Amino acid sequence: MSEVQLSRTDAHRFREWLAAGRRAVILPTGALEQHGPHLPMGTDGMLSGHLAAAVAREVGALVAPAFTFGYKSQQKSGGGDHLTGTTSLDAGTLVQLARDVVGSLLRQGVTYVVVLNGHYENYQFLYEGIDLALRDHGVGTDDERCVLLLSYWDYVSQESLDAVYGDAFPGWDVEHGGVLETSLMLHLEPDLVQLDRAVDHPPAQLPRFDRLPVVPGRTPESGCLSPPTGSTAEHGRMLHDQVVRDLAADLRRELSL
Amino acid sequence: MSEVQLSRTDAHRFREWLAAGRRAVILPTGALEQHGPHLPMGTDGMLSGHLAAAVAREVGALVAPAFTFGYKSQQKSGGGDHLTGTTSLDAGTLVQLARDVVGSLLRQGVTYVVVLNGHYENYQFLYEGIDLALRDHGVGTDDERCVLLLSYWDYVSQESLDAVYGDAFPGWDVEHGGVLETSLMLHLEPDLVQLDRAVDHPPAQLPRFDRLPVVPGRTPESGCLSPPTGSTAEHGRMLHDQVVRDLAADLRRELSL
Amino acid sequence: MSEVQLSRTDAHRFREWLAAGRRAVILPTGALEQHGPHLPMGTDGMLSGHLAAAVAREVGALVAPAFTFGYKSQQKSGGGDHLTGTTSLDAGTLVQLARDVVGSLLRQGVTYVVVLNGHYENYQFLYEGIDLALRDHGVGTDDERCVLLLSYWDYVSQESLDAVYGDAFPGWDVEHGGVLETSLMLHLEPDLVQLDRAVDHPPAQLPRFDRLPVVPGRTPESGCLSPPTGSTAEHGRMLHDQVVRDLAADLRRELSL
Amino acid sequence: MSEVQLSRTDAHRFREWLAAGRRAVILPTGALEQHGPHLPMGTDGMLSGHLAAAVAREVGALVAPAFTFGYKSQQKSGGGDHLTGTTSLDAGTLVQLARDVVGSLLRQGVTYVVVLNGHYENYQFLYEGIDLALRDHGVGTDDERCVLLLSYWDYVSQESLDAVYGDAFPGWDVEHGGVLETSLMLHLEPDLVQLDRAVDHPPAQLPRFDRLPVVPGRTPESGCLSPPTGSTAEHGRMLHDQVVRDLAADLRRELSL
């Protein structure tokens, strides 16, 4: 089956795939969130979706439909949930969404679910949803079934960071609409990037605490926490290929794919 | 703004669109559900998504990302949730998903949300999510803001039914993987339809009650409740155009678009 | 045991009944909802309760206390939840109510629960409650235990419709305070029907969409979506007897009662 | 309006009643619970329902349909939830049920809701549901609207206790299927009491702690925590009249009815 998207596959082929002993489904997760004037609001789901598809092709996995809505943007990692365009879920909703989808896949006979996150704020809620799904299905440490959870930037290597940022890597939390996302989008969705609308400004300097409600003025006007200056499609290609290669290798090793 | 997909639009353009007095966002909803051997599992979200985009272009609306997971398939309308490939949400999850997304859009200044449903079983849970979102935001009968909810088949006219089915229309509930969905997919996503895999069989004869757990043998082996026999891209085009025309007219009239 | 109402039976007799291998409990569900000026607000629960009792006598089942509150009235099926007198539950509440009661009956050794619905808007939430109860108790497709769910009008035959309405049947959704309910009430609770207060008007013409919040003016002033004109106790008796006969036959066949 | 039951009243008359400045609705709450071999399982709802109706007639109030399911029977007050026939709700369900119904009544313009409880274990969950409903509706201490909550035995006077029990009153917690309930039922529902099936035994001696799961042997075989020995319809009439008189007086004074 060359098609890796579950949504584009018919159920009978999916059953054959399961019966043939194929076992891993990758679930990309993103958000509908402002990403500055130069990137589309669906950036997080597009990136995790593209990476999921590329990894799936490498390891013989399938890809579930992406979560296109995510947890509320936080000021220190995404500018804040007060910014128009950012359309978010409460924690409980995201937890249940992950719980239901992961649980439903396990119930059908999928052995491994790999949740590939592309929106910083989602992580802990996805974790809880997975934990509850495993509890619901009685999956213990002696079970072959398991779920892996990761954010794709966890797989960006130091070498890649050095190549892209030199010494100027600002930290993953403020990598929102910055060089990483912009370069990847230039490589993967060039028609949706409007570099001429990008704003150059220093990385946001935010307090060590989270303040709620946010002080809106602390988020740069662009909505980005670090500028996309220096983004190139070539950086994006390199980042993409390195992450896909390393993540595929990890999945093969961990899951004996 | 010619792009109608919120996920492919940047937030700054979205704010300009709002500031210019544009006000309606259409939210398509579907499911990941077996649709027989000839249709992909994402059929419901694809159809509601395509129709939403076409209507949006007609009336100057934007389209939110589709809900790609839906409520559990029921035997009398979708074959049943026990069928592998069908990956479903509990009611509470879908209610909250609708509540959060509708509420978040209203909070941003969207005046009208049109929920365009493509999965039979979703309807009542979307209704509840909308009702709770309006309560959360204190939207009463004297408010300009409102939400419309409909399933696209509510807009298929008697003329269209007669043209497609003659006298043999089996009812919307068993229109699962049947002539309507298949014809629309042949028109809108021809590469994803495999008519050579379609199975011809009489419409399912199911009891007047719902039985839970289901008796699996009551669902036809194909997973379809009525056969796609007679589906054509031309029927699909005609259905699509008629629904888009009538729904757009209704939205213009109801919402003064 | 000639008494069929669980609430009027003592627990010791109920245990004897279970020990004797009797196994089906019917759970009627209704609402507290305006039904126009000629019918009482408890109509839905009274009708489902009377039908449940008559069926129970036929098949040797018992009847649980009716759910006397139901899901929110919707404009297209009950006039709307904004109408004074209509006292409603949120979806989550009704789901949990059904889940708890069905689950509690199964835990006690009841093999079959038949949920007999009398309020249009309840259906999907009862379905979810039942599904969750079966999941809670680990009841799978190979279990003898099961739950049936139906609305009593699903059992009104075409012959009965023809006899009562001729060609003028307006559809079950707008049968709210109309000929069906009024005739049944004239047969079963004649003292509570005030036909002299009934209002004659054409069936409501509502849009194809649901709009929330509702536009109150779209509901007829009577609160009925179709007029009770032509209701008679004789129609009611005929409808009652036919539904009881056919439903009892279905239960006997399906559950080997 | 001589009819006091909301379920037996039409909505138009209810609106006239509200418009005429009548303002109190009494909501009786009970349970479906084993009450020994001599009392029916619906005893709690019947008693609170009868008392509600009698009080309503005194003070010009209306009566909502009773809650016929209640919180889990506890061993120290009802014998325990493990006893067949006892069909119970989880706490969250009962809280939401009370929250929705109380809130819905307030929204319609009812000024005072009086929750008249007849099942010992319900009390705290009704309290929470009421508190949440008032919070939902923004009812603060300066609002005319309010909710009263009471169990009917709170209104049994010392004189009545002395008359019925002499010195032998065992305490309200173990008054389950005992002299109070049995006498009231003999007065109010004589056909449903089977005194010849009553078992005489000393009041249950239960530990000072609650143990979960219960030790079933600690509940008397009858399911009653104190024996009904000495119950008479005359005691029942006296208790009924005294409670109705005192409760009506309290409502008149507190609510200026």
Place this chain on the structure above:
Amino acid sequence: MSEVQLSRTDAHRFREWLAAGRRAVILPTGALEQHGPHLPMGTDGMLSGHLAAAVAREVGALVAPAFTFGYKSQQKSGGGDHLTGTTSLDAGTLVQLARDVVGSLLRQGVTYVVVLNGHYENYQFLYEGIDLALRDHGVGTDDERCVLLLSYWDYVSQESLDAVYGDAFPGWDVEHGGVLETSLMLHLEPDLVQLDRAVDHPPAQLPRFDRLPVVPGRTPESGCLSPPTGSTAEHGRMLHDQVVRDLAADLRRELSL
């Protein structure tokens, strides 16, 4: 292990304790609640914590960290939740807190959990949390594992009451900031009692119903429902020792400690 507090013990010693067959953990529960001008707001958790520690030393149990927040103060037992200083949990929160902690302890191999309550209003919600935890873990009546629930005042003997109050015991519900709590605090936390700030007034005379929202003027200005007049450290020592002795005896007997 002489240290009885789990929070002050390292996990490796706790595992040795479990491996050695020790099995009971006591979980004290309190509240942050106004207790008049003479007692600190943490009184309930301090008292249940001290008693738990003393009993634990007697029977070889360990003590979990106290719940320092509790259910909303009610006017008839704690003065009311409107009083500044009272910081409370909704019912659902307390239920889940008890469910999670009790369940987590059982999962680790603790055989007996003893929930020792010190805040009147907590009781029913702790009960529900325990019931749900046991259901989650499939603990039935044939299981050795169990949970005991009690409020410490259930163990104050008639002799102690007579010694402390003579004939004037006002009832446990209004024992809020009164002689019992004050005497125990004088014995256990003398530095936190300011008897010179205590107010003498008659026990509060509250209606037989609960009214919500409360009528603030019905709570005495002190916030106490009965006065602490007559409290002494000596009474406190006597109450403490009697309760510890009797509760320890009950635990030894019931749990074979």
Place this chain on the structure above:
Amino acid sequence: MSEVQLSRTDAHRFREWLAAGRRAVILPTGALEQHGPHLPMGTDGMLSGHLAAAVAREVGALVAPAFTFGYKSQQKSGGGDHLTGTTSLDAGTLVQLARDVVGSLLRQGVTYVVVLNGHYENYQFLYEGIDLALRDHGVGTDDERCVLLLSYWDYVSQESLDAVYGDAFPGWDVEHGGVLETSLMLHLEPDLVQLDRAVDHPPAQLPRFDRLPVVPGRTPESGCLSPPTGSTAEHGRMLHDQVVRDLAADLRRELSL
């Protein structure tokens, strides 16, 4: 008022403090979690509690009772929730706990709540609880009221890190039972540290993904993710004083204390 602990203060003094215009309450949060053989299980709550008290003294704030239970330990930050001694809350419970307590404090007139976290895994769930509490109370960006959230290690300066670790700082995620916590405990709770039981081992090397259920063998036997080797009370004192100084300065500046 020299006493900073709300639980040790009476409500009348608290009201005077509020009336005097004092406005900040610090809420420390921890967990009951294994911390290796050398630290007690309550370490996280003790550290956040001590720091909260020291900061409160500096800025004139009060301290609420600590959350002594926290979110599930994750393998990559705390060794994992499968380790005996770790007693955890589900996400929903912690969210509601934070929501209720923060909301209750705001309702009483507290202007600023500072949530000072000491357990790595709690952070996002506290964030959600705070966000929901602010929504419940309608606190928007133009409100003086606000909540700050931080983990105390966010305030450890680079200078302090250099002084304590030299070049060997392993990252905050694996600082579980390591040099930071151990040094702080040696300074603040020396009697509860058993350095002779500490195990020296290299920092844990965990995969870039989270795997659920965990592979238990990936957690070092000690339960610590980095060794406490090199911990001293002097380091602890220095860390403590620097954090308190910097956090107090931040609070003064941000909240105009």
